[in-house]
Amino acid sequence: MADGADTSKTIGDVPVGLGDDAGNAGIVVTQTVTVAEPPGRLPLESGDRLGPITLAFETYGELSHRRDNAILVLHALSGDAHVAGRHTAEDKRPGWWDMLIGPGKALDTDKFFVICSNVIGGCGGSTGPSSIDPRSGEPYGIRFPIITVADMVEAQALLLDHLGIERLLAVMGGSMGGMQALQWAVAHPERVHQVIAMATAARQPTQAIAFNEVGRQAIMADPDWNGGDYYGHGRPAKGLSVARMLGHITYLSDEAMREKFGRRLQDIHDYSFTFSADFQVESYLRYQGLSFTERFDANTYLYITRALDYFDMTRGGRGLSQVFRDVTARFLVMAFSSDWLHPPYQLKEIVSALRTTHKHVSYYEVASDFGHDAFLLEREKMEGVIAAFLASGVRTYHFAPGRPTFRASATSRAAVTDAAKADRPSPSSGETEAGGASAVAERRPRLRRRWGRK
């Protein structure tokens, strides 16, 4: 535990926490909740419906009495709800963003209530293709409906309703998590005070679609994939492994690979003159691929990469600044210099669109050799600006008193699902929100100044 203000770092004159003696998030338990039960099934962007939906989630810290300290953390392609802490004292590795979340860390769990949930379509406890379809009693397989990033967000909104959290101090994520964060700001502007989007894009770039397609083809070419019906009798480990190896390359960088592996050989002194994994980089990728198949479902890989590829905030022909027009959140957009999956220009595009309408947005570029994965690694270069941004968000967060809050009750599910449907933005209308007025930032009258000559 951080002992208080003595050790906490200040940036400028502003204390931002980040004690030197930051602790860890401790032992956490993955919880589940079931929402969108029929007939209140969640309407999906595809027009299909999904329900009931089980959501796996973890929370850290305590929700304040005013329910104004909640931060929703959003995971990337291969992530899950286990973002920090350990499940058991013996766990070798903590959650995937443990470096940022815990007492005295950037997301200080002594101050903030941090939530992370596995996305729908996932395989970390939330409803996905490996879940049992209640209509057939069999796993969904590829009968699971196609889901999108917007659908993931709507499912998370149901979770927040369940937790009785009306408004978030921040939504935050990298890569696909960043896409969800952006989507949150647009789909539920009244529920989001701050957005931290890193190593992401407002639309999935062509190159990333290309890589995803190769990954999917590798899975579907594996005979063990069997049209998606492999549950109970094996799994397409070879295909998924290749998909992961390919994906992993895109998360690194030329510098990172050279630095980490060079041309070094693995456990041998000379070439073996065979096709075995002579090079460390080969051995590393094979290991990454193989271990991934033990924790990840191949069909989920298909579904989530599809959701990524379909992500395009400008779909329907609207310009990005137009998409962000009604957004009220404050933004921190972070890029990483060597990220070639989402290079800085893609983040700058988001900043530029927000700036056009004078939204509150800050852009921060981390100089790093770690490529796309930098957002999971560069603690020291990230935590200062994140803590600073969250601290400024606390100061600017005005909780609207007297507004009804959702009760943490299972009975509100159906009603909430309908509300979620109404909130979905459509190309024809950007103003479907009702009752969000209190959260709308004061719009200062735009000045049209005529400069008199002196």
Add this chain to the structure above:
Amino acid sequence: MRRIDYLLIEDWVPRRATVLDLGCGDGDLLAELIEKKEVRGSGVEISQSAVEACVARGLSVYHGDLDEGLADYDDASFDVVILSFSLQQLRRPRLVVREMARVGRLVVVSFPNFAHWRTRGQIFFGGHMPTSSELPYEWYDTPNIHLCTVRDFRRLCAHEGLLIEREAFLRSFEKRAAPLPLPNLRARIAIFAVSRGASTG
């Protein structure tokens, strides 16, 4: 003690204007403008720690290099664009000033006047590169690579077709000075407000 150059710039910025501060540092000027003039402001800054400081103060800031230009910004998208004491550190000062005039309706530039008599004296009598409170660096480690004078800046404005709307000259950051005759000889600090002129009423 509040900086006199900031007070002057504050005077020139209309209430509730949209303001872009290039090379905003820790955001002192921006924070003041937001507080006093209720501007909607944002900054650009290259130093990582300065960007963090701005974010901590709740300012909107862009981590970037001014020399890369302002291509991301639309024409006339700000009422005022400020370049406070950074002109002399730019690799491409002319491009940046031109871009400022494109993006902002009013351009405010302040810089150390290299033709101040003490500066001239140090070269003339001392035979060494001048240093002063505004130019504290030795020649070998100075970030100031494009120093200019009051006359130089006026000539740049003429070349760029920029109209000088206002100008102010100071002998220090701390003391408000009486109007200075012969500013190119007597001012340590120059502040100009310029515009493209043609489109103004």
